[in-house]
Amino acid sequence: MPGSLSQTLDVIVIGPGIGGLVTATQLAAKGAQVLVLERYLIPGGSAGYFERNGYRFDVGASMIFGFGRRGTTNLLTRALEAVNVRLETLPDPVQIHYHLPNQLELKVHRDYKQFINELSAKFPHEREGIRRFYDECWKVFNCLNAMELLSLEEPRYLTRVFFQHPFACLGLVKYLPQNVGDIARQHIKDPELLKFIDIECYCWSVVPAEMTPMINAGMVFSDRHYGGINYPKGGVGQIAQKLVEGLEKAGGHIEYQARVTQILLENGKAVGV
Known part of the structure; x- marks a missing residue:
């Protein structure tokens, strides 16, 4: 040096x-x-x-x-x-263009409503379940987006954030022990759609939904529409x-x-x- x-x-x-x-x-x-x-x-x-x-x-x-x-x-x-x-940066209008078995072709659009409408058109019988599952992801994201994001392993940071944003922190508590599979199965029954949720998780966490923390999914599944992929x-x-x-x-x-x-x-x- x-x-x-x-x-x-x-x-x-x-x-x-x-x-x-x-x-x-x-x-x-x-x-x-x-x-x-x-x-x-x-x-x-x-x-x-x-x-x-x-x-x-x-x-x-x-x-x-x-x-x-x-x-x-x-x-x-x-x-x-x-x-x-x-x-x-250059905004990407589509995060992923899926080409899956059983002729399931689907785009994850930057525009959230466009994505939900396209997914619901593929699984019309699960329209309400799709909306409820991704709404849960937004609940997680909105809590995270209300606080300054630093290390979740730092006790002093966590203490400060709790007193600054108590409702956001309390909103996250119920999701801490849960994985994406837990939440998805509460709202969705179609096994092919559940496999799609698995693929959604695997593309960025390299593990299926049952091994992906809901906190992480709430961030990724929502921020791709909120801040976008750039x-x-x-x-x-x-x-x-x-x-x-x-x-x-x-x-x-x-x-x-x-x-x-x-x-x-x-x-x-x-x-x-």
């Missing part, structure tokens, strides 16, 4: 994936001296990219949440704004590039081809690398 930095750093972040870069930029925006170390040539981790013959290809996710302009679930928008950078202009790798730009604007630093081989400890506390 640069000699001038070695005595002044508050934080070293190992690996500039999106999580590492958001951590680094949030700390730098609050005045910390931050250094990020990357063993590769570009940032981004599983949200990076590679180039071949003049074309750029994403290496990870291409369905991106968090770029909305309202509420509290627009986490990427807020992370970028914290370090005074912006990223142009693709970064220039590719997913631009998220990391913009976060690096913001990090450096805030006084932070990043070094590439800097492979960390050891974390230095003193009295059980990390003090360097």
Whole structure:
């Protein structure tokens, strides 16, 4: 690391994936001296990219949440704004176009009513159950969207949020022990439609409905219509590039081809690398 930095750093972040870069930029925006170390040539981790013959290809996710302009679930928008950078995005009118067995072809439209109407047209006998199930997802989402979203594992944050938004927190309590399968079966009986709910879960949680927490589904199944799916202009790798730009604007630093081989400890506390 640069000699001038070695005595002044508050934080070293190992690996500039999106999580590492958001951590680094949030700390730098609050005045910390931050250094990020990357063993590769570009940032981004599983949200990076590679180039071949003049074309750029994403290496990870291409369905991106968090770029909305309202509420509290627009986490990427807020992370970028914290370090005074912006990223142009392209709204995706359809999250997923399903082509499933038994000729079930269906689009998950950005427009919620359009999606519900198309799904109900495929399962007209389950119209009311479909509405009630996805309404439950909105109940979860509206509770989450009423509070600042930080770590659900931090007791001080949870205590503060409870006193700031008691009704939203109480609204979430009944869903905490429940999975999507539990809720779906309360409203839906058609086994083919229940399989569709399984696929809906599997596409982003890689487990079926009975293994997907209802809290998570409430967020995803609703935010795709509320904030929408937005693709970064220039590719997913631009998220990391913009976060690096913001990090450096805030006084932070990043070094590439800097492979960390050891974390230095003193009295059980990390003090360097």
